[in-house]
Amino acid sequence: MYPKVIKPFFDFFAALIGLIIASPVFIVILIILMIEHNGKPFFKQSRPGKNERVFKIIKFKTMNEKKDEHGEFLPFHMRITKFGWFIRKYSLDEIPQLINIIKGDMSLVGPRPLHIEYLPLYNETQARRHEVMSGITGWAQVNGRNAISWEQKFEYDVWYVDNQSFLLDLKIILMTIEKVLTRKDVNASENDNMPAFKNVKVQVKK
Numbered sequence: 001m002y003p004k005v006i007k008p009f010f011d012f013f014a015a016l017i018g019l020i021i022a023s024p025v026f027i028v029i030l031i032i033l034m035i036e037h038n039g040k041p042f043f044k045q046s047r048p049g050k051n052e053r054v055f056k057i058i059k060f061k062t063m064n065e066k067k068d069e070h071g072e073f074l075p076f077h078m079r080i081t082k083f084g085w086f087i088r089k090y091s092l093d094e095i096p097q098l099i100n101i102i103k104g105d106m107s108l109v110g111p112r113p114l115h116i117e118y119l120p121l122y123n124e125t126q127a128r129r130h131e132v133m134s135g136i137t138g139w140a141q142v143n144g145r146n147a148i149s150w151e152q153k154f155e156y157d158v159w160y161v162d163n164q165s166f167l168l169d170l171k172i173i174l175m176t177i178e179k180v181l182t183r184k185d186v187n188a189s190e191n192d193n194m195p196a197f198k199n200v201k202v203q204v205k206k
Protein backbone atom coordinates (compact mmCIF):
# COMPACT_ATOMS: atom_id res chain seq x y z
CA MET A 1 0.00 0.00 0.00
CA TYR A 2 2.81 2.42 0.82
CA PRO A 3 4.53 2.45 -2.63
CA LYS A 4 1.27 2.62 -4.62
CA VAL A 5 -0.88 4.98 -2.53
CA ILE A 6 0.83 6.70 0.40
CA LYS A 7 4.19 7.46 -1.24
CA PRO A 8 2.79 9.16 -4.41
CA PHE A 9 0.48 11.27 -2.24
CA PHE A 10 3.34 12.26 0.07
CA ASP A 11 5.67 12.95 -2.86
CA PHE A 12 3.20 15.29 -4.56
CA PHE A 13 2.45 17.43 -1.53
CA ALA A 14 6.02 17.43 -0.23
CA ALA A 15 7.30 18.55 -3.65
CA LEU A 16 4.60 21.21 -3.94
CA ILE A 17 5.35 22.60 -0.48
CA GLY A 18 9.09 22.36 -1.13
CA LEU A 19 8.76 24.28 -4.39
CA ILE A 20 6.75 27.02 -2.67
CA ILE A 21 9.29 27.33 0.16
CA ALA A 22 12.20 27.32 -2.30
CA SER A 23 10.51 29.75 -4.71
CA PRO A 24 12.59 32.82 -3.67
CA VAL A 25 15.84 30.90 -4.25
CA PHE A 26 14.36 29.32 -7.39
CA ILE A 27 13.54 32.73 -8.87
CA VAL A 28 16.97 34.23 -8.07
CA ILE A 29 18.80 31.29 -9.64
CA LEU A 30 16.42 31.35 -12.61
CA ILE A 31 17.15 35.03 -13.32
CA ILE A 32 20.93 34.60 -13.01
CA LEU A 33 20.96 31.56 -15.30
CA MET A 34 18.73 33.23 -17.87
CA ILE A 35 21.33 35.99 -18.11
CA GLU A 36 24.27 33.57 -18.04
CA HIS A 37 22.84 31.15 -20.62
CA ASN A 38 21.01 33.50 -23.00
CA GLY A 39 17.51 32.79 -21.76
CA LYS A 40 18.00 29.02 -21.32
CA PRO A 41 18.22 28.37 -17.56
CA PHE A 42 17.22 24.70 -17.59
CA PHE A 43 18.97 21.48 -18.52
CA LYS A 44 16.53 18.88 -19.84
CA GLN A 45 17.38 15.34 -20.85
CA SER A 46 15.45 12.16 -21.55
CA ARG A 47 15.84 9.60 -18.76
CA PRO A 48 14.12 6.25 -18.05
CA GLY A 49 12.00 6.01 -14.91
CA LYS A 50 9.66 3.38 -13.50
CA ASN A 51 9.12 0.49 -15.93
CA GLU A 52 11.68 2.23 -18.16
CA ARG A 53 9.16 4.92 -19.13
CA VAL A 54 11.11 7.83 -20.60
CA PHE A 55 10.60 11.36 -19.29
CA LYS A 56 12.45 14.68 -19.43
CA ILE A 57 14.43 15.34 -16.27
CA ILE A 58 14.67 19.04 -15.36
CA LYS A 59 17.67 20.62 -13.63
CA PHE A 60 19.19 24.07 -13.50
CA LYS A 61 21.79 24.49 -16.22
CA THR A 62 25.30 24.55 -14.79
CA MET A 63 27.47 24.11 -17.90
CA ASN A 64 27.93 26.05 -21.09
CA GLU A 65 27.73 24.42 -24.51
CA LYS A 66 31.29 25.00 -25.73
CA LYS A 67 32.63 22.39 -28.18
CA ASP A 68 36.02 21.44 -29.57
CA GLU A 69 37.14 21.62 -33.20
CA HIS A 70 35.42 18.30 -33.89
CA GLY A 71 32.05 19.52 -32.68
CA GLU A 72 32.22 17.48 -29.45
CA PHE A 73 31.40 19.00 -26.06
CA LEU A 74 34.44 19.97 -24.03
CA PRO A 75 35.11 18.03 -20.78
CA PHE A 76 32.95 18.71 -17.73
CA HIS A 77 35.57 20.76 -15.90
CA MET A 78 35.99 23.06 -18.92
CA ARG A 79 32.27 23.75 -19.31
CA ILE A 80 30.96 24.19 -15.78
CA THR A 81 30.49 27.87 -14.94
CA LYS A 82 31.46 29.52 -11.64
CA PHE A 83 27.82 29.98 -10.69
CA GLY A 84 27.08 26.46 -11.92
CA TRP A 85 29.80 25.11 -9.63
CA PHE A 86 28.28 27.04 -6.73
CA ILE A 87 24.73 25.73 -7.14
CA ARG A 88 26.02 22.18 -7.64
CA LYS A 89 28.09 22.50 -4.47
CA TYR A 90 24.90 23.03 -2.50
CA SER A 91 22.74 20.75 -4.72
CA LEU A 92 20.58 23.73 -5.71
CA ASP A 93 20.65 22.58 -9.34
CA GLU A 94 18.32 19.73 -8.26
CA ILE A 95 15.44 22.04 -7.22
CA PRO A 96 13.62 21.90 -10.61
CA GLN A 97 13.24 18.13 -10.19
CA LEU A 98 10.47 18.96 -7.72
CA ILE A 99 8.51 19.78 -10.89
CA ASN A 100 9.22 16.25 -12.14
CA ILE A 101 7.77 14.89 -8.89
CA ILE A 102 4.62 17.02 -9.17
CA LYS A 103 4.19 15.77 -12.75
CA GLY A 104 4.48 12.17 -11.55
CA ASP A 105 7.77 11.45 -13.33
CA MET A 106 9.83 10.95 -10.17
CA SER A 107 9.73 10.44 -6.42
CA LEU A 108 11.68 12.10 -3.63
CA VAL A 109 13.42 8.80 -2.95
CA GLY A 110 14.37 6.11 -5.45
CA PRO A 111 17.17 5.02 -7.79
CA ARG A 112 18.61 7.94 -9.74
CA PRO A 113 17.42 8.06 -13.38
CA LEU A 114 20.45 7.49 -15.62
CA HIS A 115 21.14 7.73 -19.35
CA ILE A 116 18.83 5.88 -21.76
CA GLU A 117 21.81 4.25 -23.48
CA TYR A 118 22.54 2.32 -20.27
CA LEU A 119 19.27 0.35 -20.51
CA PRO A 120 20.58 -2.51 -22.72
CA LEU A 121 23.74 -2.77 -20.58
CA TYR A 122 22.05 -3.75 -17.31
CA ASN A 123 21.98 -7.40 -16.37
CA GLU A 124 18.74 -8.98 -15.17
CA THR A 125 19.31 -8.01 -11.55
CA GLN A 126 20.47 -4.46 -12.25
CA ALA A 127 17.43 -3.82 -14.46
CA ARG A 128 15.21 -4.27 -11.39
CA ARG A 129 16.13 -0.71 -10.37
CA HIS A 130 13.35 0.34 -12.75
CA GLU A 131 10.67 -1.52 -10.82
CA VAL A 132 10.14 1.56 -8.66
CA MET A 133 9.90 5.31 -9.31
CA SER A 134 13.19 7.10 -9.85
CA GLY A 135 14.18 9.56 -7.15
CA ILE A 136 16.01 12.82 -6.52
CA THR A 137 17.96 10.98 -3.84
CA GLY A 138 18.33 7.31 -3.03
CA TRP A 139 20.04 4.60 -1.02
CA ALA A 140 23.09 4.66 -3.31
CA GLN A 141 23.36 8.44 -3.05
CA VAL A 142 23.58 8.40 0.76
CA ASN A 143 26.01 5.48 0.70
CA GLY A 144 28.84 6.88 -1.34
CA ARG A 145 27.39 8.42 -4.48
CA ASN A 146 30.34 8.94 -6.89
CA ALA A 147 32.84 7.37 -4.48
CA ILE A 148 31.55 3.86 -5.27
CA SER A 149 31.48 1.80 -8.46
CA TRP A 150 28.52 1.54 -10.82
CA GLU A 151 28.03 -2.08 -9.78
CA GLN A 152 27.88 -1.14 -6.09
CA LYS A 153 25.38 1.63 -6.87
CA PHE A 154 23.12 -0.83 -8.65
CA GLU A 155 23.34 -3.26 -5.74
CA TYR A 156 22.16 -0.47 -3.44
CA ASP A 157 19.38 0.39 -5.89
CA VAL A 158 18.08 -3.18 -6.05
CA TRP A 159 18.34 -3.50 -2.27
CA TYR A 160 16.13 -0.42 -2.02
CA VAL A 161 13.58 -1.98 -4.40
CA ASP A 162 13.30 -5.00 -2.09
CA ASN A 163 13.21 -3.00 1.15
CA GLN A 164 11.23 0.13 0.29
CA SER A 165 9.26 1.52 3.25
CA PHE A 166 8.22 4.81 4.82
CA LEU A 167 10.85 4.56 7.55
CA LEU A 168 13.59 3.80 5.04
CA ASP A 169 12.55 6.73 2.85
CA LEU A 170 12.52 9.01 5.88
CA LYS A 171 16.00 7.80 6.84
CA ILE A 172 17.31 8.47 3.32
CA ILE A 173 15.79 11.98 3.27
CA LEU A 174 17.36 12.84 6.65
CA MET A 175 20.73 11.41 5.56
CA THR A 176 20.51 13.44 2.34
CA ILE A 177 19.84 16.65 4.25
CA GLU A 178 22.82 15.95 6.48
CA LYS A 179 25.10 15.32 3.50
CA VAL A 180 23.94 18.47 1.71
CA LEU A 181 24.49 20.61 4.82
CA THR A 182 27.93 19.10 5.45
CA ARG A 183 28.65 18.89 1.69
CA LYS A 184 29.76 15.30 2.16
CA ASP A 185 29.70 13.24 -1.07
CA VAL A 186 27.97 16.14 -2.85
CA ASN A 187 29.84 16.51 -6.12
CA ALA A 188 28.03 16.95 -9.41
CA SER A 189 25.80 14.35 -10.99
CA GLU A 190 26.50 10.68 -11.56
CA ASN A 191 27.00 11.28 -15.26
CA ASP A 192 29.51 14.13 -15.29
CA ASN A 193 32.55 13.04 -13.34
CA MET A 194 32.36 9.25 -13.48
CA PRO A 195 33.40 6.94 -16.32
CA ALA A 196 30.49 5.82 -18.48
CA PHE A 197 28.84 2.58 -17.37
CA LYS A 198 29.82 -0.29 -19.71
CA ASN A 199 29.09 -3.50 -17.74
CA VAL A 200 31.29 -5.61 -20.00
CA LYS A 201 32.37 -8.08 -17.29
CA VAL A 202 29.28 -8.41 -15.09
CA GLN A 203 27.38 -11.67 -15.38
CA VAL A 204 23.63 -12.08 -15.03
CA LYS A 205 22.71 -13.30 -11.58
CA LYS A 206 20.38 -16.31 -11.48
